[in-house]
Amino acid sequence: MRIALDVFGGDLAPQASIEGVSLFLQENKQAHVLLIGYEDAIQKLMAEHGISTTRIDIIHTTEYIGMDEQPVQAFQQKPKNSISVGLSLVKERKADAFISAGNTGAMLVGASLILSPIKGVQRPTIGTYYPQKGGAFAYLLDVGLNMDCKPEHLVGFAQLGSTYMRVMHHIGSPRVALLNVGQERGKGNQLTKKVYELLSRQNDIYFIGNIEGRDLHNQIAEVIVCDGFLGNILLKHAEAIYDLFKDRIDVNIFNYELYGGTPILGIEGVAIIGHGISNRTAFKNMLHKAAELVEKKLIENIQSDFEKKYVLR
């Protein structure tokens, strides 16, 4: 087994990458690692960290794609960049795998330029583990590779996710759910309505139906599919949530019961929708909210703002 690594990719590289290699080789006694980057610098780092093993090869290159470089241009201008070198090693079967924490866009573009899609796969994709109550994980995909998706693309993601969870986590027949705004068939936007119909007809995918945002952590499925636009926003949001809560922010900021209801905006009148599980405090707050909306003349202000817009055009 030979694993190639982009030594200088990542904000904390090359120190973090070299240290990671050192730790890995202590724990895995078979694999070889191919370090891609400037040879002299790598040898100096290895000496500094006391790494000497027969299971490391250095693949010398002096070109790198920066974190902010435009991928397509960078590939044209720097044909020997570390990402191209690594992906080519995989293509030529000189490496079994390639890892880079460098420019994500460059990895995605490079992978599609240098490696072929597997036969039958319309759209390669990337997913992420999504934490579940009780310590389990679902695989959410796509999380950012395919912005505008056709229904059949999401069927492909469902299959790729199923294979991934079966192979990597020994789940015989992973449950697949479609991320949507309601559980019932017929809910959703044009895309998800069509995906629902297509997934229902797949005999080789265990499709259990729609999953709502509220159930994303409730162990309902092992594979959750969505388009890459939604998945990317959800994933980054989950990362932001982690940042919030590790700072021990007051959890009550997410307690929507406290907020009272939501006015429908844009209609001729104040109509407030309350949460189904509203308690007496929520009802009280909705009444105060209604009074405030009327006192502050929200409707009249909307009328006047849209009248101005109308005139401006």
Place this chain on the structure above:
Amino acid sequence: MRIALDVFGGDLAPQASIEGVSLFLQENKQAHVLLIGYEDAIQKLMAEHGISTTRIDIIHTTEYIGMDEQPVQAFQQKPKNSISVGLSLVKERKADAFISAGNTGAMLVGASLILSPIKGVQRPTIGTYYPQKGGAFAYLLDVGLNMDCKPEHLVGFAQLGSTYMRVMHHIGSPRVALLNVGQERGKGNQLTKKVYELLSRQNDIYFIGNIEGRDLHNQIAEVIVCDGFLGNILLKHAEAIYDLFKDRIDVNIFNYELYGGTPILGIEGVAIIGHGISNRTAFKNMLHKAAELVEKKLIENIQSDFEKKYVLR
């Protein structure tokens, strides 16, 4: 000021709604409340809770739309349902506002049937407060009323959100951000690319550009716009997060640094993308992950699964 309330709407109603009215009338010394529902039952409840005030009127009706009823059908079969009665009071200016915690779909359908859109508003919308670091709030909209949106609909949401935050929170010129997968102009799906261009040309909206999922709580904007499909999933997700964290779940389940990288699925070879801020543990985990993907023959399994799909068709 006269506020109408759907007394029997909501899981905890009518007890919670009546108690909410009682608390509200103690705190607000001017407003009148119109209680919509079965008169005898309401009077019994008021007596039980010791409520007697000259500022309450009862609007008698015996028809209700249940939480699980299909809205359009329900409106046809029950013309005197409490939601229609309340919205009609607003339309006829017998009430200044109407509140219901009952069937949300029925409120939305009813509002569009009974109340007109404000001139210039193409699509009425609903938003929600979205908690920010430091205790502030942004207004996120649409959160579920409009599933498939045209670019100009999101421009309308931006205006409605701006007016709302100006009027209700005294923010002179609310910053408006477009929810997207990257900050730069040109990022996103077909919808957000067009919305970006349209919002850039609005002189009466203070458009600050795209906001990513990771910045949703970072006080970057007071108004955040997206289509109702995405907004609904985000909102329900935020509610689920609250449920997770109030149970004091280990925050580390959202620590994506621990997971190592993500393989690109569907290409002929193992290529793993690491997080830009990968530390040595992340690098070590990516190397283990690469070894595992190779050992478990993920690529070969995907090839075989998609070959079967190909044959099945």
